[in-house]
Amino acid sequence: MIKNIFQSRKLSGLCVLSILLVSVTILLLTNDTIDLFPYLSLPYLPRSSLSVIPTSTPISSPTNDSSPPLESPVNQTRVDDHPDDQGLELDWLKDDKQWNVSLKIDWKRCESPDYIPCLDNTKAIKKLKSKRNMEHRERHCPERSPKCLVPLPQHYKVPLPWPQSRDMIWYDNVPHPKLVEYKKDQNWVRKSGPFFVFPGGGTQFKDGVIHYINFIQKTLPILDWGKKVRVVLDVGCGVASFGGTLLDKNVITMSFAPKDEHEAQIQFALERGIPATLAVIGTQKLPFPDNAYDVIHCARCRVHWHGYGGRPLLELNRVLRPGGFFVWSATPVYQHDEGHRNVWKTMESLTTSMCWKVVARTRFTKVGFVIYQKPDSDSCYESRKNKDPPLCIEEETKKNSSWYTPLLTCLPKLPVSPIGKWPSGWPERLTETPVSxxxxxxxxxxxxxxxxxxxxxxxxxxxxxxxxxxxxxxxxxxxxxxxxxxxxxxxxxxxxxxxxxxxxxxxxxxxxxxxxxxxxxxxxxxxxxxxxxxxxxxxxxxxxxxxxxx
Missing domain, CATH: 3.40.50.150 (Vaccinia Virus protein VP39)
Known part of the structure; x- marks a missing residue:
């Protein structure tokens, strides 16, 4: 119906009337003086006030660790402090023949403000036979969906607005200080008064993330951030300063890491306003399609690419676009002791068998990385003397096959032109017909x-x-x-x-x-x-x- 309205524009009057009705409804629902549905009123759910947010606070404001915390904008009240409201039955639905349901609101309080049902299922995790390949960090959903409401952290505040949030967030919204101490020598995050502050440091960002990103492009100019390269995957992203900084270059980065002992790193990223999700390269495919990302980045991401029969690196190969690049910033690239040399030789053998070629390598201890490029055709696969890993059969790489699916042990065949060609530069690729x-x-x-x-x-x-x-x-x-x-x-x-x-x-x-x-x-x-x-x-x-x- 909406489509016809905008195509023909013959029913503009009806559209205007609909908008007016929606607006009046919203006005009534948001008017505190009119109690339209007293049986749906939940007075114990706190309302946040935007008036307490310092929208004009400069980035450099948090300078003193001893400054007192700001007063909470909400009066925190436990959801289960009002037992009389639990089990509330909506009679207006029960009496309506169109619904023909008896709906009960019987919500309980979740066990934690950070509860994630499919990642916090301790009962299922304890039953796992192995945790060697990160099985305990994968999804294990409860048999029945939990019926609980997630409470707010104590003293929760309305998040700071973008772009201020990229550099500082309220401590009370993500009250997890362990990462400050654990990564204090790497300048990931600092506690400053009522804020967490993100200076742009990182394990491999010795001179800051901006210098690191610029050095990558200087090393390989074809990586034209924001034009040729638009979509990036950051593996084991930390607090996502890499992806957050790339936003300034018109690059959007999917940052991911598991929910692990690096306390709440993805929660930090999302509170900052940076795209991120919880995921792990364990025994199952990532929830992305084949040939998706222009560049994949790993800076000391703690993934053993050569482990588990090379399956983790084969998974990167699957989601990397033909002709795309893998930037691996890690100690085996530039350290020369026996252990690091062995890892490098193993990676060299594995990437060669996958027809990846080294297009750049630096050996500086401050910014050391290697950049691999994935082939853009099957010709190299077919010319290999030892066809290991083998080419996948079609059934293994069909569409929509990335959900709860084991990692591949094979190389997917590359799409042929024009489907396999690189998209147009940004922003033209947004509106042009997608190659797929x-x-x-x-x-x-x-x-x-x-x-x-x-x-x-x-x-x-x-x-x-x-x-x-x-x-x-x-x-x-x-x-x-x-x-x-x-x-x-x-x-x-x-x-x-x-x-x-x-x-x-x-x-x-x-x-x-x-x-x-x-x-x-x-x-x-x-x-x-x-x-x-x-x-x-x-x-x-x-x-x-x-x-x-x-």
Whole structure:
């Protein structure tokens, strides 16, 4: 219906009337003086006040560790402090024949402010036969979805706005100080008064992350950040300073790390406003499509690429675009003791068998890295004397096959031209027909319609007719992203979008990466791999229609 309105524009009056009705409804619902639904009123849920946020505070403000913490903007109240409100029955739904359900709200309090059901299932983790290949960091969802509400951390505050948040966040929002002590000599993060401050240091960023990024491009100029290179994967990202800095160069980075003893590193990243997710290269594929990323980066990421039969590196090969680059910044590149030399020789043998070639290498102790390039055709695979690892059969690399699927022990065949060619430079690739759609005429038409639709919806309704303060929105998720039209329509806003493709639907995630956007596969009948309070806005379009059948 929306599509027809924007295509024909014959029902503009009806559209205006609909917008007015929505606006009036929002006004009534947000008016504190009108109690429309007293049986849905939850007075014990605290409201945050934006008035306490120092929106004009300069980045350099936190200078004194002894400064007193700011007063909390919310009066923290436990969810379970009001037992009379639990088990509230919605009679208005029970009496409606259209619903024909008896809905009970019987929420309990979750065990932790950072509870993630599929990663904190200690019962399942204890039953694992092995943890050698990071099985305990993978997803282990409970048999029944938890019915609990995640409490706020004590003294939680409304997050600082972007771009201020990239350099400093409230300590009370992520009250995990262990990383400060653990990484104090590497300048990852510092505690300063009521803030955590991120100076831009890192294990390999001896002269700062900006110098490190510029040195990579100086070493290999073809890595033209923000033009040829748009979509990057950062493995074992720490607090994601690498990805956060690349945003200034029009590069969007999917930073990931496991939920491990490096306390809350992904939570730090998301609170800063940097794209990130919880994941691990263990025994299963990453939730990304084949041939997705322009560049993959690892700076002392603690992944044994040559371990587990070389499967971790084969997984990087799968998600790296043909002709793409792997930047490996680690001690075996420039240290020369026997242990490091053995690791380097093993990596050299493995990458050669995969037809990766070294295109740059530095041996400086401050910034030491090697850059590999993946081949852009199968010719090298076919000419190998020892075809190990072998080429995959088609069944192993079919679409939508990255969800709960074991790591490959083979090399996927590379797509042939024009599908296998490198996308246009940024920003042209956002609007041009994605290379992954060249096979199907119908898909190309659907892509054009989707882009036109969301451009119209965004400019005519979402940006101006809804009660959304877009200046406070930065971390956004599109829960049923399609071709990424929603994210593309927001490209000029200072925010980023995590495009989610449900695993039971059409697989369009390759198209999203071709456009220079980022995304991930997910099953919405399970919990998402992220911390509570990660996103400012969730967008859902025709998602629950399909899920209701499950």
């Amino acid at each position: 759609l060249f096979r199907e005429q119908r898909s190309e038409e659907s892509f054009r319609e989707d882009s036109k639709l969301w451009s119209g919806v965004m400019s005519n309704i979402y940006l101006y007719s809804l009660a959304i303060n877009w200046t406070r929105i930065h971390n956004v998720m599109d829960m049923n992203a399609g071709y990424g039209g929603f994210a593309a329509a927001l490209i000029n806003k200072p925010l980023w979008v995590m495009n989610v493709i449900p695993v039971e639907g059409e697989d369009t995630l390759s198209t999203i990466f071709d456009r220079g956007l980022i995304g991930i596969y997910h099953d919405w009948c399970e919990s998402f791999n992220t911390y509570p309070r990660s996103y400012d806005l969730l967008h859902s379009s025709f998602l629950f229609t399909n899920l209701s059948q499950r």
